[in-house]
Amino acid sequence: MIRAIEATEDLLTVLDAEPSPDCVEDMIAVQTLALGSKALVVVTLTRPAQHNALNLAGWRRLARVFNSLRDDSTVRVVIVRGAGGRAFGAGADISEFPAKRLGSAAADQYNAAIASALQAIQSVPFPVIAMIEGLAVGGGCELATACDVRLASTGSRFGIPIGRLGVTLGLTETRAVAGLIGAANLKYLVYSGALATADQALAWGLVQKVVEAGELRAETARLARNIAESSEITVRATKQVTALAADPAVTDGHELIRELHAQAYDGDDLREGVDAFLIGRTPQFTDGRTPAHGRS
Known part of the structure; x- marks a missing residue:
């Protein structure tokens, strides 16, 4: 479904609302907004009750979405966000691990799906903005680092507390996170299990700007519109x-x-x-x- 927009305020209206169910497939909503001959796309993780944790189907859907957008010459910018306002994303859905991520063979498939999603985001030729409200932990933090620019609200928290699970970091995720904050800070996040504040994330270079929660959508809309109107x-x-x-x-x-x-x-x-x-x-x-x- 494509909706025409005329101004930054129209994009802000979309960001202020939850996506309609007809935009959602496998927990991922895709809304395409027409700005003349250009397109702005909003991709939303839609499991707010689970802090937008993604199961295997969700990771695969995310990869398909960005792979399909890659060759769309009208797309100028994509915004990735989480539904509900409490979390950008809590990573992988741990409840399905017993059935789908225990054992090296199953884990290889699961890890490949996450890597494929992150690589698909990194490989698109246009900018991808992560609009981060609340938690961005585990795979959610890794998802944010695969984007080009990260804007966060003051109450956001970032971490990769996988030491309590016994899983390992994949190379794609490690490169994405360590490329922004350095290997030592990534090790600290994993070893400590701590959640970094938005200000700490800003100091590390994990996010590019921190604003009050009530300003995040407007700030994201302004940046997206500016990109769309640039060369x-x-x-x-x-x-x-x-x-x-x-x-x-x-x-x-x-x-x-x-x-x-x-x-x-x-x-x-x-x-x-x-x-x-x-x-x-x-x-x-x-x-x-x-x-x-x-x-x-």
Whole structure:
């Protein structure tokens, strides 16, 4: 179901409400909002009574959602959130472990489903914003770190208290979390079982901004709208180049870097952005390939 929006306030209305049941499949709701020819997508974990813990079907559904969005050229930004306001996500559903995660063979399948979901989020070419209210623990914390940007309310708590369960971290999850907060802080979260406050998460770099609970939805809507109205060339290139920057062997001569530079400096977005800046108007970007304002 696609709903047209006209302003940030319309997106805020969607974020203020729980998704309707017809948007939900395997505990994951997907709402697509049309902003002209662009699309903003809201993905919601919908098990508030269980703090939005995901079972195996939910993790697999999350992977399918992002894999299907990856090739949608209209999508500009995705917001991931948890229903109910008390939790972003509590990770995996422990109640199904006896049937589906005990024994190495079963665990391999379960762990692969979690890794596939996180990899699907990381691999989409557009930004993914985690809107975090309440608990983001275990797989919920790992899910948040797979997103590009994390905004959190002051009452949020973060942790990976798996020492009380006896499970191990997967490599995908470890890279996602340690890449943000460092190996030592990740070890501390696991060894201590402690839940970090939003301010501690901010200091570690786990989240990028902390706001009062009543402001979180508006802050998220503003950021999403700003991304949607920015140059798609700039936004997508930023995600790609920052991923490459983690590899010290990559230089400015890398094939993808050269390709991105060519797209930007030979494309129409730069001309539109400079023209708008020089005469003091708001830029109207297209897809970076079609001339703006009728220019040829």
